[in-house]
Amino acid sequence: MARKPTIADVARHAGVSRATVSFALNDRPGIAEDTKARVLAAAADLGWTPSRQARALSLGKAGAFGLVLTREPEQIGADLFFPAFIAGVESVIGQRGDGLMVHVTTPEQEQGVYERLAAERQVDGVLLTDLRHDDPRPPLMRRLGLPAVVVGQPEWGGGLPTVSLDDEPAYSAAVRRLADLGHRRIAHVEGPREFRHAHRRRLAWEQALRELGLPEGPVLPGGFSAEGGARATRELLALDAPPTAIVYGNDLAAMAGLSVAQELGVPVPERLSVVGYDDAPLTRYSYPPLSSARADARGWGEAAASALDAVLAGDEGAAHVALPPAEFIPRASIGPAPRD
Amino acid sequence: MARKPTIADVARHAGVSRATVSFALNDRPGIAEDTKARVLAAAADLGWTPSRQARALSLGKAGAFGLVLTREPEQIGADLFFPAFIAGVESVIGQRGDGLMVHVTTPEQEQGVYERLAAERQVDGVLLTDLRHDDPRPPLMRRLGLPAVVVGQPEWGGGLPTVSLDDEPAYSAAVRRLADLGHRRIAHVEGPREFRHAHRRRLAWEQALRELGLPEGPVLPGGFSAEGGARATRELLALDAPPTAIVYGNDLAAMAGLSVAQELGVPVPERLSVVGYDDAPLTRYSYPPLSSARADARGWGEAAASALDAVLAGDEGAAHVALPPAEFIPRASIGPAPRD
DNA sequence: CTCCACGTTCAAACCGGTTTAGTCAACGCC
DNA sequence: GGCGTTGACTAAACCGGTTTGAACGTGGAG
Numbered sequence: 257m258a259r260k261p262t263i264a265d266v267a268r269h270a271g272v273s274r275a276t277v278s279f280a281l282n283d284r285p286g287i288a289e290d291t292k293a294r295v296l297a298a299a300a301d302l303g304w305t306p307s308r309q310a311r312a313l314s315l316g317k318a319g320a321f322g323l324v325l326t327r328e329p330e331q332i333g334a335d336l337f338f339p340a341f342i343a344g345v346e347s348v349i350g351q352r353g354d355g356l357m358v359h360v361t362t363p364e365q366e367q368g369v370y371e372r373l374a375a376e377r378q379v380d381g382v383l384l385t386d387l388r389h390d391d392p393r394p395p396l397m398r399r400l401g402l403p404a405v406v407v408g409q410p411e412w413g414g415g416l417p418t419v420s421l422d423d424e425p426a427y428s429a430a431v432r433r434l435a436d437l438g439h440r441r442i443a444h445v446e447g448p449r450e451f452r453h454a455h456r457r458r459l460a461w462e463q464a465l466r467e468l469g470l471p472e473g474p475v476l477p478g479g480f481s482a483e484g485g486a487r488a489t490r491e492l493l494a495l496d497a498p499p500t501a502i503v504y505g506n507d508l509a510a511m512a513g514l515s516v517a518q519e520l521g522v523p524v525p526e527r528l529s530v531v532g533y534d535d536a537p538l539t540r541y542s543y544p545p546l547s548s549a550r551a552d553a554r555g556w557g558e559a560a561a562s563a564l565d566a567v568l569a570g571d572e573g574a575a576h577v578a579l580p581p582a583e584f585i586p587r588a589s590i591g592p593a594p595r596d
Numbered sequence: 597m598a599r600k601p602t603i604a605d606v607a608r609h610a611g612v613s614r615a616t617v618s619f620a621l622n623d624r625p626g627i628a629e630d631t632k633a634r635v636l637a638a639a640a641d642l643g644w645t646p647s648r649q650a651r652a653l654s655l656g657k658a659g660a661f662g663l664v665l666t667r668e669p670e671q672i673g674a675d676l677f678f679p680a681f682i683a684g685v686e687s688v689i690g691q692r693g694d695g696l697m698v699h700v701t702t703p704e705q706e707q708g709v710y711e712r713l714a715a716e717r718q719v720d721g722v723l724l725t726d727l728r729h730d731d732p733r734p735p736l737m738r739r740l741g742l743p744a745v746v747v748g749q750p751e752w753g754g755g756l757p758t759v760s761l762d763d764e765p766a767y768s769a770a771v772r773r774l775a776d777l778g779h780r781r782i783a784h785v786e787g788p789r790e791f792r793h794a795h796r797r798r799l800a801w802e803q804a805l806r807e808l809g810l811p812e813g814p815v816l817p818g819g820f821s822a823e824g825g826a827r828a829t830r831e832l833l834a835l836d837a838p839p840t841a842i843v844y845g846n847d848l849a850a851m852a853g854l855s856v857a858q859e860l861g862v863p864v865p866e867r868l869s870v871v872g873y874d875d876a877p878l879t880r881y882s883y884p885p886l887s888s889a890r891a892d893a894r895g896w897g898e899a900a901a902s903a904l905d906a907v908l909a910g911d912e913g914a915a916h917v918a919l920p921p922a923e924f925i926p927r928a929s930i931g932p933a934p935r936d
Numbered sequence: 937c938t939c940c941a942c943g944t945t946c947a948a949a950c951c952g953g954t955t956t957a958g959t960c961a962a963c964g965c966c
Numbered sequence: 967g968g969c970g971t972t973g974a975c976t977a978a979a980c981c982g983g984t985t986t987g988a989a990c991g992t993g994g995a996g
Contacts, residue, residue: 310952375645515883543855650982
C-alpha cells in the first residue's frame with residue numbers, strides 16, 4: 257500500500273511549489289485560476305487528504321471539543337441526557353470534520369483531566385455540564401486559559417458564556433397543575449444536592465408552592481437514581497399524612513416511585529399523583545404514563561457547540577444563549593387529589 | 597500570560613540540546629544520570645508539558661481511539677449501554693492521556709465518517725459496535741487500513757479481532773427457567789432484524805425452545821424501543837392463545853411490556869412472566885422487579901480498548917478476547933405458568 | 937604513544953502542513 | 967527608456983516534538 261500523499265507530492269505532480277498548493281487548496285487570493293485548477297486536479301488525482309495532525313500543529317488548533325463526564329462509576333449508564341446532547345454537538349462540529357473528545361472520570365481526578373486537556377492542547381475548548389455549587393471548573397478554565405461554555409443557567413458560569421435551558425417553568429407548571437387538581441400536600445424527591453440544576457428544581461418547586469400559598473411538603477433526597485427514588489417514595493408513603501402528589505428530580509427516580517406506589521397498593525393517580533423530569537423514552541409507556549418535562553437535549557448540544565465556536569471566534573457576546581424553557585408534559589400519572 | 601514552554605526552552609534552561617531533552621524525557625538509554633536529572637528538573641521548573649499535536653505529527657500517532665454511533669436521531673438517547681462502555685474504554689486509555697473521539701452519525705453518512713477518520717488519521721483505531729448483517733464496516737476498515745476491533749461475536753468480524761461477550765447463555769437460562777416453571781407458550785419480542793446481536797438473541801431463544809421440545813412461540817418485532825415493546829405486547833396479549841411468558845430483546849421493550857400488561861389487567865407474574873435484557877438500573881425497581889440479564893458493559897469497554905492496544909502493538913493474537921457470558925438475573929417478574 | 941571502543945552529547949533532518957519575505961516578469965505611466 | 971506597481975509564484979522558516987549520524991572526550995588495550 258502506497259504512502260499517503262502529502263502536499264509535496266501534490267506540488268510535484270502539479271509542477272508548482274508546496275506553498276502554492278497550500279494557497280490553492282485553502283482558496284486564498286493570489287493564485288491564478290488555471291494554476292488553482294491544476295493543483296486541485298493533482299490533489300484529486302493523487303487522492304490527497306490533509307493530515308489533521310500536521311494542520312493541528314501548524315495552526316495551533318486541535319480540531320476537537322472536549323466533554324468531561326464526572327461520575328461515580330456506578331452512576332454511569334443511568335443517564336439519558338448525554339447521548340442526545342452529544343448527537344447535537346456532533347451535528348454542528350461534524351460538518352467540518354471536527355470531533356468530540358469524551359472523557360469519563362471521577363470527582364477526584366476531574367481537575368487533572370482538565371489540566372491535561374489544557375496543557376496538551378488536546379482540544380480547542382470544553383463544554384461544562386452538571387455544574388455544582390462552587391464548581392471549581394469555571395475559575396479553573398480561566399486559570400488554564402481553556403475556552404469553555406457552561407451548559408446551564410447564566411449565574412452558574414462565573415462569567416463564562418452559558419447556554420441555558422430553563423427547567424423552572426416546567427416545575428412551576430407541574431405544581432400549579434397539581435394545585436388546580438386540589439393537591440395540598442405536594443412532596444419533592446430531589447436530586448443530588450451538589451448539582452445546581454437539582455437545587456434549582458427544588459427551588460422552583462418551593463417557589464411555586466409559596467406563590468400558591470401551599471405548605472411546603474416534605475423533601476427527600478432521591479439522588480437522581482432509581483434506588484434513591486424508590487427509597488424516598490417508601491418513606492413518603494409511610495408518613496402519617498403522606499403526600500398526595502410527588503414531584504421527582506428526574507424520570508428515573510419517578511419511575512421507581514411509580515413502582516413502589518404500586519407495590520404498596522397505592523393507586524396512581526387515584527391516591528398519588530407523580531411527576532418526573534426529562535421525558536425519557538420510557539415515560540410515555542409506563543403504567544400509568546408518567547407526567548414529565550421535555551428538555552431538548554439535542555438542541556442544547558447544538559447550541560452549546562455553536563456557542564463554543566463563537567467563543568473561539570472571539571465573539572463572546574454571541575455565546576450567551578437562552579433556549580426555550582422545558583415544557584411540562586401532563587400524562588395519566590396525575591389526577592385529582594383524593595377526597596379524604 | 598507567558599507562552600507555553602517548549603522543548604527548546606527546557607534545553608536552554610538545562611544547558612543541553614533539544615535532542616538530549618527528548619531522550620531524557622523519554623527515558624532512553626545513552627543519557628548520563630545527572631544530565632537526565634538536570635533536564636527533568638528544568639522541565640519541572642518551567643512547567644513543561646508535551647504538545648500532543650507535535651508529538652502526534654512526529655510519531656504519526658493520533659493518541660485517540662474512535663467510536664462511531666450510527667443511529668437514527670430519534671433512537672439516540674434510549675441507550676444504556678454506551679455510557680458504561682465508554683467509561684470502560686476511558687479507564688484504559690485515559691491512563692496514558694489518550695482520548696476517545698465519539699462521532700454520532702446516520703446510516704447514510706456512516707461510511708464517510710469512517711473514511712475521514714482514516715484519511716485524516718484523526719484516530720489510531722476504531723471500535724466497531726452494533727454489527728449488522730453483511731456489515732460493510734469490516735471490509736471497509738481493511739480497505740482503509742484503519743485498525744479496528746469488533747465488539748461482538750468472533751464470526752461477525754470478517755476476520756477482524758473481536759471482543760465478545762456471549763448473551764446466548766442468559767437467554768437459554770431464561771427459557772429453561774420458564775420451562776421449569778411450566779410455561780409452554782413462550783414468546784419473543786425481538787430487536788431490529790439488521791443487528792446481529794438482536795438476531796443472535798432470537799436464535800438463542802429458538803434453540804432453547806427446540807432443545808426443550810417446546811413449540812416455537814410467536815415472535816414480534818420490538819425494535820429495542822419502548823414503543824415497539826408496548827405494541828408487540830399488546831398484539832401478543834390479544835391472541836386467542838396468548839403466551840404465558842415473553843422474552844424481550846432488551847429492558848426498554850420489556851419495561852414497556854410490563855406496563856401494557858398492567859394496563860390490560862394481566863397480572864405479572866401470575867398470568868404473564870416477563871424477561872428483559874441489559875439489567876438497566878431501573879429493572880430492579882420496576883413493579884414487579886424485572887428479570888433480566890447482566891452484561892458487563894464497562895468491562896467490555898475495557899477489554900475492547902485493551903484489544904485495540906494489542907492490535908496497534910502488532911499483536912493480533914492477543915486481540916481476540918472472550919469475556920464471561922451474560923448472566924440471567926431472575927426476579928419477581930417471572931413465576932409459575934398459570935394453570936388453565 | 938597510538939589507536940580504538942564506548943558512553944555521551946549535539947547538529948540537523950524529519951513529520952506535513954502554513955506563512956512570511958522575497959523574486960521575477962509583465963504592465964502602465966511619465 | 968527608466969521606474970514603480972502589481973500579480974503570480976517560490977524558497978525558506980516555522981509549529982514542537984522525535985530520530986539519525988556524526989562528533990567529542992575519555993579510558994583501556996596493544
